[in-house]
Amino acid sequence: MLPDQPAVLISGGGTGGHIFPALAIADALKRRLPSVRIEFVGARGRMEMERVPKAGYSIVGLDIRGIDRKNWHRNIGLPFRLISSGAKAIRLILKFRPHAVVGTGGYASGPVLAAASWLGYRCLIQEQNSLPGLTNRWLGRKVDRVCTAFPGLERYFPSSKIRWFGNPIRAQLLVPIDRFEARSRFGFGFEGNVLLVLGGSLGARSINSALEKSIDRWLEQGVQVIWQTGSVYADRLIPRYQDRPGLWIAPFVEDMAGAYAAADLVISRAGATTVSELAALGKPSILVPSPNVAEDHQTHNARALSDLGAAVTLPENELDELLSTRVLALLGDSELRARMGAKAREWGRPDATERIVDELIQLMNR
Numbered sequence: 391m392l393p394d395q396p397a398v399l400i401s402g403g404g405t406g407g408h409i410f411p412a413l414a415i416a417d418a419l420k421r422r423l424p425s426v427r428i429e430f431v432g433a434r435g436r437m438e439m440e441r442v443p444k445a446g447y448s449i450v451g452l453d454i455r456g457i458d459r460k461n462w463h464r465n466i467g468l469p470f471r472l473i474s475s476g477a478k479a480i481r482l483i484l485k486f487r488p489h490a491v492v493g494t495g496g497y498a499s500g501p502v503l504a505a506a507s508w509l510g511y512r513c514l515i516q517e518q519n520s521l522p523g524l525t526n527r528w529l530g531r532k533v534d535r536v537c538t539a540f541p542g543l544e545r546y547f548p549s550s551k552i553r554w555f556g557n558p559i560r561a562q563l564l565v566p567i568d569r570f571e572a573r574s575r576f577g578f579g580f581e582g583n584v585l586l587v588l589g590g591s592l593g594a595r596s597i598n599s600a601l602e603k604s605i606d607r608w609l610e611q612g613v614q615v616i617w618q619t620g621s622v623y624a625d626r627l628i629p630r631y632q633d634r635p636g637l638w639i640a641p642f643v644e645d646m647a648g649a650y651a652a653a654d655l656v657i658s659r660a661g662a663t664t665v666s667e668l669a670a671l672g673k674p675s676i677l678v679p680s681p682n683v684a685e686d687h688q689t690h691n692a693r694a695l696s697d698l699g700a701a702v703t704l705p706e707n708e709l710d711e712l713l714s715t716r717v718l719a720l721l722g723d724s725e726l727r728a729r730m731g732a733k734a735r736e737w738g739r740p741d742a743t744e745r746i747v748d749e750l751i752q753l754m755n756r
Contacts, residue, residue, distance in 0.1 A: 392489070396423060396754055399486055401431040401502040402494030402516075403438030406591045407661040411516055412438075412494040413445050414558035418743045419750065429486055431479065433497040437591060452478055454497045479505040489754040490514060493529070500525040507532040512753040516746060518557050518662035520694055521687040522546045534753055537746045539662055540694060555746050556739025557666035562647050564670070564740055572651035573614075576638040582612040583721045586653035590680075591642060593620015594659055596706045597678055598627060604714040609636050613721060616652065618643045654727065655720050657713070660692035660703075668695070669738030674730035675701045676716055678709060700734035 398419060402412035416428050432438035434451035442449040452475040479501045483491070491506040493499035494516045507513050513533035517526055520540035530536050530547035538547075539557040570580050578584060585608065589597045598619060608615060617639045619627045624641035631639050643649045650656075650667070656675040658664050668675050677696065679688035695701035702716060720727060739745075 392423070392751070392754055395425045395427060396490075397427040397429070397486060397488045398490050398492060398750070398754075399429050399431065399483065399488040399502065399506070400492045400494070401499040402492075402496050403432040403442075403498060404436050404496035405661070406437070406441075407518055407663045408494050408496040408499070409438050409441050410560055410663050411518060411558040412492070413442070413447075414560050414743045415492060415494070415516065415746055415750070416445075416447060417561060418558075418747045422747055422751070427486075429482075429488075431482065431498050431502050436497065438496070450482055452498045452501060454501060475501040476505055480509065483509055483511065490750055492516065492750065493526075493533075494518070495523070495526065500529065503529050503533060512756065514746075514750055514753060516558065517543065517547075518666075519687045520662070520690040521685050523685070523687075535749055537749060539666055539742070540691075553745075553749055555749075556670075556742030557663055558743040558746060559667055559670050559740055560646070561743070563650060563667060565647060567647055567651035569651055572648045575645060575648040576614075576616055576652060578614045578636070578638070578652065582614055582636075583654040584614045584616065584652045585717065585721070586616045586649050586656045586658075588618050588643070588656065588658040588664065589620050590659050590661065591620060593618075593623040593641075594678070594680065595623070596709055597657065597659070598623050600709040600713045602627075603710060604717070605631070605634075605637070607714060608717065609634060611718070612636070613717075614638075616643065616649050655717065657717070660688040662687075662691050665691045665695060666738065666742070669700065669734045670740040670742075672731040672735035672738065674720065674727040674734065676713070676720070677701050677703050678706055679703065681706055695734060695737065698733045698737055700730050700737060 400412050402408040430442045430449035432449050433454050454475040490512045492514050493503040514535040515533050516537045518539050527546045536547045536551045537553045537555050541554050614636045621641045650671050656673050660677040660679040677692035679692045692703040696703040
């Protein structure tokens, strides 16, 4: 039996791909168990320290960061940070006394889950990618459940612990929005196609660069564009392009539900959360995997859709040459886009969040 006021500790962050699943789980858990106490743990200086409080939850920061694979001399202090973060995680867990601990990835997730499993607490990992990182592979042997977004991860985790549910999708994205209403939110007319361009919360240099080469041609042909530049590139790009008719441009798209509903085609990085959102919503896409992620896991994510015919995988080194042609070809073929969207929806799992919460509640009841 669950106590009157159950407690859950959630650790995840570093990127939106870790934060949004964590928040989706927290929101669903709060709807199901209104009395639940939820505490987040993140890494100081990372985006979760801003995003989580904005969503209405408290968060504790650990002084932890990942391995710098380009500048190895910067890793000298890493063992001391790990020891310090592990000790702080133990103190936090013993003080909060959670009935379950959830990790969605990110720098802080490792010390928290390691400490919780060592102390004997019920632990659940939500693995977003088709190729798990080294930390989650190690933790997968110690935790009670591993909820995966992709099938076939028995190579990395004990099969008895795996639950293939898909990635948590933010509930607001699943609420139907009229396409014309969605377009009006971005100041667009009802005629012509809408292209949504996403490069992550920080932005993608290669995608932004390719857009600069193609945007004028697309706008001249009547394509309407929602362009998320990312925070790193906003100061340079927005003043230059903000007055173009048919273009909505900003560092970050807050109204993602409206953006997805308005879009006929999406260009995006292949982060696991985005791939899962595109699939659940049945959106045809051109996916540009980042070459700067561990073990090239975004390419594996992208191919999960492109191998089904639900997306086009376009390597970063082919962007400048092929992006504009691919975009115009897809926007000119509504039947192909419809087939791609249907294939994406077949693979998507819009009920992932609720199924993960079901599993979490079962763990808490044990």
